[in-house]
Amino acid sequence: MKPWITEPGAYPELTEEQYHADPVVGSSLSSSGARTLINETPLHFRYQRDHPQPAKKEFDFGHAAHLVVTGSGSPIVEVPHDNWRTNASKEAAAAARAEGGVPLLTRDVEHVEAMAEVLRRHPVAGPLLMREGVGEQSFVGRDPESGVMCRVRVDWMPKVAAGERLILVDYKSAADADPRHFGTSMGRWGYHCQGPFYVDVLHWLGLTAGPDGDPIEPLFLLVAQEKEPPYAVSLDRPDDNAFAWGRVVNRKARDVFRECTEIGRWPGYEERVHDLSLPGWLIRDYELAESAGHFDTASDIEEALA
Known part of the structure; x- marks a missing residue:
């Protein structure tokens, strides 16, 4: 696919596949790409960008649970097989993905529907996800300091009145959604960086203005749900300190991305002898x-x- 986006803006027509392939002319930086630049190296980032990995079944599973509740994103395609080991099931999965669908075995479809039902019954997350809104919305913004084009894809944005605070909802399936522990997951997977990355792109696009014209910080919420019965749900928000550190990391990632793009070099680990200490x-x-x-x-x- 040849990139075609040249200007910042909202791009609701983008499919998930187009978004991940980076449709921005001259390349852009996503939140996950920024985390790769910082947590790994520019070499890892460039390799992953040039060699995109095929969809993984565990990603399909989490995506499907979110889809059932919000009705947004790629459609679920039920594959009537017991496992993925047969050629027939593999071919069916490939065909579903080729058409932009999310293939799931019959037993997994039932599993996902059970997760979705728990989500719907949650007194806070349920109404938030089922109220009128838009899902899988893509935005491209330009960082005014570095000039780097950044792209985000928001899972769910409940409808709000003009001038009201925007709400950005990101769904996470997890082994443990306990809020006493989920902060560790947030740090490990970089959700504290994802939040301000999304919020700042909307700021740059001028989409966060309040009634008086001043920007209002959007509310970034994580809906975490366990993948095993009873599919417990927690609704979480990175605190101000987490957001502040996330912005520090994001700033560094954009600077690294700009420098590597300008010089055309994507280095790996430092090219020197490293002294190793015992833990x-x-x-x-x-x-x-x-x-x-x-x-x-x-x-x-x-x-x-x-």
Whole structure:
């Protein structure tokens, strides 16, 4: 697919496949790409961009649960097979993806529908996801400082009146949605970076103005749902400190992206000899063992021979 987008704006017609293929002329940076630049290296980013990976079944699973509730995104295609090991099931999955669908085995469709029903019954997340709104909305904005074009795709945006605070909802399927632990997942997967990345693109596009014309920070919400019964749901918001650090990381990612694009070089790890230190926990274990005499080889031999 040849890129065609040249100007910042909202692009509701973009399919998920087109979005991930980067439709912006001259390339653009997504939130996940920014995290790869910082958490890995520009070399990893460039390789992933040039060698896109095929869809994974676990991603289909989370996508489908979100789709059932909001009715947005790629359609679910039920594959009437028991597993993905047969040629017939693999061919059916490939055909579904070729048509822009999300293939799921029959048992997984039932599983997803059960997850969706729990979501609908949630007293806060349910009304939020089922009220009038738009899903899978793509936006492209230009960072005024770096000049980097950035793109985002919002899972769900409930309809609000003109001048009201925008709400950006991102659905996450998870092994553990407990809010006491989900902050760890947020840090590990970079959701604290994703939030301000999305919010700032909308700021740059002038879509966050309040009644007096001043921008109002959109509310970024994470709807986390466990993938196993009873499919518990938590509604979470990265706090102000998390957002602040996320913006620091995002700024660095945009600067790295701009520099690598300008010079045409995407380096990996630093090209020098790296000194490696033992982890602190292992040093503490060694110190405790030494103080207990466990490294006294002579005494160990004498005890063994006694």
